[in-house]
Amino acid sequence: MEKVTTLFLKVAVIFLGIPVLALCIFLVPELANVAAELLPDFAFVKYFVYIAFDASAIPFFFALYQAFQLLRYIDNNKAFSDLAVKPLMKIKYCAITISVLHVLVLPLFYVFAELDDAPGVIFVGLIVPFASLVIAVFAAVLQKLLQEAINFKSENDLTV
Template identity: 80%
Template sequence: MKRVTTLFLKIAVILIGIPVLALCIFLVPEIGNIAAKLFPDIAYMKYLVSTVFYASAIPFYFALYQAIKLLSYIDKNKAFSELSVKALKKIKYCAITISSLHVLVLPLFYLFAEKDDAPGVIFIGLVVPFASAVIAVFAAVLQRLLQEAINIKSENDLTV
């Protein structure tokens, strides 16, 4: 049963990565073109928007890879190991990186909202940094709990 669950989670992680890849291929260039059209006086706007979105995709896929590694540790009965703690730490740093990159782009969302007179665009721009921050906090809590469990386990192994 445990392997079926981790297999399901691995498939879910892969399925999470596919739409982001499609967004990077099809939507990011369009967003860059829209940004260039909205702000023709800022020559580098298209490249700035594209660079930030592509740069945030790199830690996203690295975090997905770490999640798959974490699930494989669970399959190998190494869930309570330093390897799992390191994977959670890397996931936390990836989420912080994604959140930071998108916070840096928030002024662009404000400019888009001013240009189109649509204040809801700012809230849309807050979704990714907020979700990434929640993931970072969750990974940090799991990392700390796992580290404490490993410490308790090693103390119990020493006393026996």
């Protein structure tokens, strides 16, 4: 049963990466072109969009790899070891990095909202930073709980 669950989660991790890869290939160039058209005075905006969104894909895929590693540790019955704490820490830092990169793009969402007279665009721009911040906090809590469980387990191993 445990192997089936982790296999399902591994497949889910792979399927999480496919849409983000598609977004990086197809949507980011379109967003960059729209940004360049809306702000013709600022030629660097197109490259800023490319850098910000594609750079945030790097920590995303690294975090997916770390999640895959964590599932491998669970498969190998090493879930309650120091090896399992490190991927959670790396996932936390990746989520914080993604959040910071998308917060840097928020002024562009503000400019688009002003040009389109649609204030809801700013809230759309807040979705990714907020979601990645929630993931960072969740990973930090899991990291702390796992570390406490490992410490508790080692204390019990010493007393027996």
